[in-house]
Amino acid sequence: MHIEHNASGHAIGPLVATRGVYDEITALEGTDGSRIEPHTIIRRYQAALPETFVSFDAKQRGDALNLDLYGYDDVQDVAVIQVRHAFRRYRNGFMNVHKDYVLVGFNEITGAAFRHPISAQSVRAAIRTAGANPKSGVRGAQRWMWRVTDKQLEAGIRQGDILLVKERGTPKGECVEGTEATVAATHLVKARCFIRGPKHLFALDPAIYHTKGQHDAIYADSDGWHSVRVADETTPWNWSIRLGD
Secondary structure, eight states: OOBBBBSSSSSSSEEEEEETTTTTTEEEEETTEEEOOOHHHHOOOOGGSSSEEEOOTTSSSSEEEEEEEEEEETTTEEEHHHHHHEOOOOOOOEEEEEEEEEEEEEEETTTOOEOOOOOOOOHHHHHHTTTTSSSSHHHHHHHHHHHHHHHHHHOEETTTEEEEESSSOSSSSOOEEEEEETTTTTEEEEOSSEEEOOSSSEEOOOOEEETTSSSSOOOOSSSEEEEEOOOOOOOOGGOOOOOOO
16 A cells, blocks of 8 residues: 655645535645645656736725635646636726646656646546545546546556557558657657557557656567547646646
8 A cells, every 4th residue: 555644744634625615625634634735746746837926006906816726636746727817908807817738747757747638527526526635636547648548548558758558459550660659749650560540659669768857668468559648738828738748
């Protein structure tokens, strides 16, 4: 069993999420009654997040930026954060709100922070199914990113925004002999053969290397065909544009 730790380093057991009226995580609680506040988790990923602020004039015109925690997976060391921009441009005008959801974490070699804009619906749907599990928002986001099932996500091998997924049998299409192909600009795939499908590149016995050296190389854990899946992303507002690889 994986054991969580609080900020003081004391073991508190598996975490359960308490959520607020908007499904945001208001506390992470251990089985022994210990508690982690969401700002502790958010602060860990501050390099991947915009600065929060509140700036309104005497006529209540201005802007505010706030962050809320919606998912956390300590094993992967990633979190799902809502970035919420509220603004009013006219006196007595309506308060406008823009919301984005982002998956944040760190590259395993360089430690550089990344921020990946994700589907709000995928996060909310996963929370409705398993809201008390803080990992539910993360898994929902990742299922959407790579268009995979839970089983495929669990068995897949990740390199940044690429997921290598074992396929059943041989994909439809012409097998093109070759040794290398590049996906998502910085991921070099080496394989015995490639088939370009309508959604994914399929590779026979692949290995994938990161040309910028930010991720470890990954290798197929079994012989046969694998799909090389590039993570989808949403089009966010300015505060949540993609950061890192």
